[in-house]
Amino acid sequence: MQRHVQIDVAERFFKYLKGRDTDFAQRELPIAAKSYFDDEYAARERDLVFRTRPIVVAHSSELDGPGSFVTRDIVGAPLLIVRQADGTLKAFSNVCRHRGAKVALEGAGCAQRFKCPYHAWTYNLDGSLKNIPFDEGFDGLDRSQYGLIELPVDERHGLVWAVATPGEPLDIAAMIGDEMDGDLSAFELDKYTLVREATYEEDMNWKVVADGFLDPYHLQFVHPKTVGPFFNTNVYTLDVLGPDVARLVVSRKSIHDIREQDPAEVDLLPHVICNYILLPNTFVAVEPRHFEVWTISPHPTDAQKCKVTLRFLLRNAPTTEREESYLEKNWKLLVHTVVDEDWGVGRALQAGLPHGQVKETISGRNEAPIQFLHGNLAAILSGDAADAMAGADEPYPRRYGNLVGEAS
Structure with a gap:
């Protein structure tokens, strides 16, 4: 993360922690329940999103x-x-x-x-x-x-x-924009090594998994004995840096130890986790000593199935018992937290939605990251990507306007 970004995010967190505040969307967003199970809807996503985008x-x-x-x-x-x-x-x-x-x-x-x-x-x-x-x-x-x-x-x-379809050469730097490019450059991800990888096939729509990665609202409720006690639930910053990219930051409880300090002087990174959102389906999570790259893909034919690949990156492959222990400890915690706890809720959610009682779910103003994903998808599927750039007031999103889609 670039230094000027650290200062800005620190200022916002210090303010939010004092006032029980966060980055809010402009309004609640209804999300059509069928978008999580309807095969025709899923086919349009595959054709218009996954087969044509990087x-x-x-x-x-x-x-x-x-x-x-x-x-x-x-x-x-x-x-x-x-x-x-x-x-x-x-x-x-x-x-x-x-x-x-x-x-x-x-x-x-x-x-x-x-x-x-x-x-x-x-x-x-x-x-x-x-x-x-x-x-x-x-x-x-x-x-x-x-x-x-x-x-x-x-x-x-x-x-x-x-891209799965032949087309023009890719220019990822141009696609993600200068600010996202600068942040990722600061982490030197290209100097890291893939040390462990796993792929999971799950009985869930891919957006159920994606929503979980975008949800700072659930931490203390779904993870009361694992990671929940270490994070501030429902307090986050979200910066939409382009039509398809955003930076979501959640804070550890340790941030309370520095919140009275000058934001220009603090080292913020030990006290937060950054989640870089690369739509449609990739999330790069920044931990103090490692990175996680999560990629979520819909099933080729079944709207209620998906495939998730986790890549665990370290600066260097472990060479000592202590380094192996760090890898194994963090891997086990990560798998338990996400696969057992997050996806346990997700599997139950997927089992309930297709039966017709619930026609739409609601994403609250405090769930702006989820609105970013669903607003982006709504704009693409409507055939009018310009809808994704509609203007909105501060504080959310801070760059490109509120990506709010309509349930259909």
């Missing part, structure tokens, strides 16, 4: 040299991301141009070329078609037109973004 698919440390690759899917669309000889990345549809088989079957690895397991069509690292066995059967084929289908990809701050 999604975080990897950390840079997973692609650590020429020929290193990972395979991913975005709502069912198979991707192949490859580190090139010059250090750049290319992304491709992981589909052979001959008969449509997957070219790379492993989740990750290092290769000099990719050979389709069906008929051994072979592709270079840059996606160009290298070899066709018994090529006399294809003597009328222009090989230059039958390389792997290239997809947009970009790498910044140690994160790799890709």
Whole structure:
């Protein structure tokens, strides 16, 4: 976090803690219950949001040299991301141009070329078609037109973004804007290493999971014996830094020890957790000694299922027993807090909503981060992204206006 941001956030927290205040939205937001279970609604989300927008698919440390690759899917669309000889990345549809088989079957690895397991069509690292066995059967084929289908990809701050649909080159720096770019630069995420990763398949709509990451209102209620006692419930700052990016900060109880000090002089970071929101589905959580990158994806066909990937980043991989102990302790606490406690509530929520008694849920003025997500989605699904930039008064949001959608 940049120094001027720390000072601004500290000033706001010191004020809020004295007055039991927080960053409020302009009004309550009704959210259509069907958005959490309706298959037609989910299909529109997949088509208009997830297949056309940049999604975080990897950390840079997973692609650590020429020929290193990972395979991913975005709502069912198979991707192949490859580190090139010059250090750049290319992304491709992981589909052979001959008969449509997957070219790379492993989740990750290092290769000099990719050979389709069906008929051994072979592709270079840059996606160009290298070899066709018994090529006399294809003597009328222009090989230059039958390389792997290239997809947009970009790498910044140690994160790799890709789009599941062919299109223009990505410029993530421009997409996230100067202030978000400056904050992430200050953390030097590109110098961190992926030390542990897990993927969870859950019986919940993806937004149930996302809402949990955006909810400082629930801490003392859902986590009374784990993390709840260490945080100030319902006190947060939210800065919307662009149409798709925001900074959510929640404070630890330890912030009370410094709240009488000059905000310009305090080191705020030990007393807060920053959650950087990269819509539609990625959250970067900043802890004192590690980072968590959470990516939530809808199921390709079922509105009431999702897939969540957690990447745990450290500056260096553990080399001592003490470092291994830190990793294991924090991993276990994280999994228990999120998977057991947060998602325990989420599973029950998902089980109740589809039965028709409740037509809409309500996001309060004190749940502005949730309104940011749902307002963004409403604008996209309505076909009028300009709606997401409608003006609003301070204090929330502080940059781009209140992203408030209408239930439908």
